[in-house]
Amino acid sequence: MTTASTSGFATRYLDAVGERGRLCAGIDPHAELLEQWGLPVSADGLSRFGDICVEALAPVVAVIKPQVAFFEVFGAAGFGVLERVIRGCQSAGALVLADAKRGDIGSTMAAYATAWLDDRSALCADAVTVSPYLGVGSLAPAVDAARAGERGLFVLARTSNPEGASVQLADAGGRTVGQSVVDDAAAENVDGTGTVGLVVGATRAHGLDLGALRGPILAPGLGAQGATAGDLPEVFDGADTAWVLPASSRAVLRAGPDVGALRASAEQARDDVESALR
Numbered sequence: 171m172t173t174a175s176t177s178g179f180a181t182r183y184l185d186a187v188g189e190r191g192r193l194c195a196g197i198d199p200h201a202e203l204l205e206q207w208g209l210p211v212s213a214d215g216l217s218r219f220g221d222i223c224v225e226a227l228a229p230v231v232a233v234i235k236p237q238v239a240f241f242e243v244f245g246a247a248g249f250g251v252l253e254r255v256i257r258g259c260q261s262a263g264a265l266v267l268a269d270a271k272r273g274d275i276g277s278t279m280a281a282y283a284t285a286w287l288d289d290r291s292a293l294c295a296d297a298v299t300v301s302p303y304l305g306v307g308s309l310a311p312a313v314d315a316a317r318a319g320e321r322g323l324f325v326l327a328r329t330s331n332p333e334g335a336s337v338q339l340a341d342a343g344g345r346t347v348g349q350s351v352v353d354d355a356a357a358e359n360v361d362g363t364g365t366v367g368l369v370v371g372a373t374r375a376h377g378l379d380l381g382a383l384r385g386p387i388l389a390p391g392l393g394a395q396g397a398t399a400g401d402l403p404e405v406f407d408g409a410d411t412a413w414v415l416p417a418s419s420r421a422v423l424r425a426g427p428d429v430g431a432l433r434a435s436a437e438q439a440r441d442d443v444e445s446a447l448r
């Protein structure tokens with residue numbers, strides 16, 4: 171476990187996983203899941219899906235990650251549901267990581283930062299996923315906004331999908347592109363705020379040196395993409411596992427729509443992670 175002193179988002183994150191255990195539960199309302207839950211593939215169905223997820227997951231899971239794409243499918247009504255899901259999760263004590271994967275030139279990035287990380291926005295979450303491929307420096311407005319509000323960013327470093335290798339393993343002057351993202355994130359976290367977290371898939375060996383990061387590491391890929399809790403110690407060997415936040419969406423959500431069964435599925439996933447990373 172981590173021993174160095176922390177503040178800001180790092181403290182909020184470590185308190186949350188210390189209290190509720192390491193799991194990020196994704197809210198990914200795929201059309202197939204809406205149908206499996208007996209809901210219409212419509213904004214109304216999405217709304218019901220969101221309510222069930224909030225009731226089942228938000229009181230027990232440390233971090234909840236709504237995948238913005240599945241809300242965006244339903245336009246303005248979908249964003250309305252997303253606003254309610256974000257507020258509902260936060261009211262029940264969960265941290266919300268908006269999975270929006272934003273990334274643009276700095277002046278546009280500032281607007282994304284306002285949308286996802288500023289109290290004045292109805293979409294304000296506790297953290298947001300961002301893409302560094304316009305240069306990590308282009309994310310500066312989001313880093314500043316996150317730090318100011320004790321919120322976080324999760325920057326894609328080594329993603330869970332097989333296609334990521336062609337970019338993320340490319341040479342960036344004696345280190346990989348992925349490692350350069352890790353090193354830039356670590357440099358932002360020397361203040362102990364853990365403002366700049368990473369996304370590192372749990373699906374395969376990542377080849378990164380994560381030892382100096384001092385920030386959270388979202389590890390998607392549990393369940394539907396084939397990773398298991400038992401894989402985590404080897405995949406994250408060398409990292410401080412207090413920061414490792416394994417994530418699962420479909421594998422947990424398939425237990426719905428019964429609230430009790432959905433909650434039990436998330437609790438089981440969390441318990442599996444906690445025993446694997448003990």
Ligand SMILES: O=C(O)c1cc(=O)[nH]c(=O)n1[C@@H]1O[C@H](COP(=O)(O)O)[C@@H](O)[C@H]1O
Nearest residue numbers: 237299329330369371390394395418419420
């Ligand atoms: O940023 C992410 O969350 C993410 C990064 C990554 O490398 N791989 C990845 O699967 N994700 C997201 O994590 C979720 C995975 O969903 P499941 O495969 O159903 O668990 C989806 O919302 C993906 O968009």
